[in-house]
Amino acid sequence: MPEKILIIQTAFLGDLILSTSFFHAVKMEHKESEIHVVVNLGTESVLDNNPDITQIWCLDKKKIKKNPFAFFQFIQKLRKEKFDKVYSPHFSYRSSLLSFFTKAKIRIGYKESGFSFLHTKLVSRPKQGPHEVEKLFALLFEPYDYPTGRERRPYLFPSAEEEASYLTKKNKLIKNDSGYILIAPSSLWETKRMPEEKFVSVITQILRKKEETIILIGSKADQAIEEHIFRLMKTEPLELKQRERLLSLIGKTSLKELMVWIQNAKAIISNDSSPIHFASAFNTPTVMVYGATIPAFGYGSLSDKHKILEVNGLGCRPCGIHGGRVCPEAHFRCMLDQNPVRIFEALEEVMKP
Known part of the structure; x- marks a missing residue:
């Protein structure tokens, strides 16, 4: 019988994308094993076609919060699989409980996780310093043995269907052969969002000085941001042919199409949001704008060509691991002081051959 390994990663979408390099590493170390992964319901599509994964288990967090009995039903399903080993790269109390109740003999997790005593092996997870993929690799390797190069970057596998959908939409939307630049103006957390006015300034510079089409990306929840950007763009002194190169796919793509x-x-x-990690998977040149959070948290770009823009000298940064809804200092200088000219210059730099 092949060894059965469970990996529990029910964090945000960006965390799951970064974890795919860990899934790959586990599979490479245990080539004959079955790899099962527990994810947060709604994020699972980014794992489609992943050859490293045998089975995906979707945990409905909203459901189990309303009905604790559903959590124990989920545990019972996992226990029936009789896993030999569990890796828990998520550090919530719930993940530690899931790991423990599988009854696997080997259960590896972080010292800093909730109910960490339920694991059989503990690994330190520093809050700042190493990149997130290195924190993940620590569950599997000694530091001197961490994978390098391509194996640090996420593994995503869009299908032929998404490729065909992309080509159809691209041919309809884009009228020149100069390619396109994507702008992701949103984030789940408000203090990680650069104001739309700043993005408008960057967009205007690109439209005036470069030939590429600009495409906004995001989910349906970001449509208010899209509307605000287009409203502000109306006052920018641009020629019609320049304006025509600003498009939006906000709310119009699935995760796999994106x-x-x-x-x-x-x-x-x-x-600082999940599009950065999608870009890392494909080594897409990246400009990353930081506000409430800092690069030292370990969620920066893994693309070979990338630039980080942040406002230094603010004693209030970071104001939380995820940022927050409002600036606790009521000035929001970490984003209001961002310089659109510097952002454009960083874009020029990463786009150099």
């Missing part, structure tokens, strides 16, 4: 758009982009500009 992969292909990012894969084929000339570059991407984004806040």
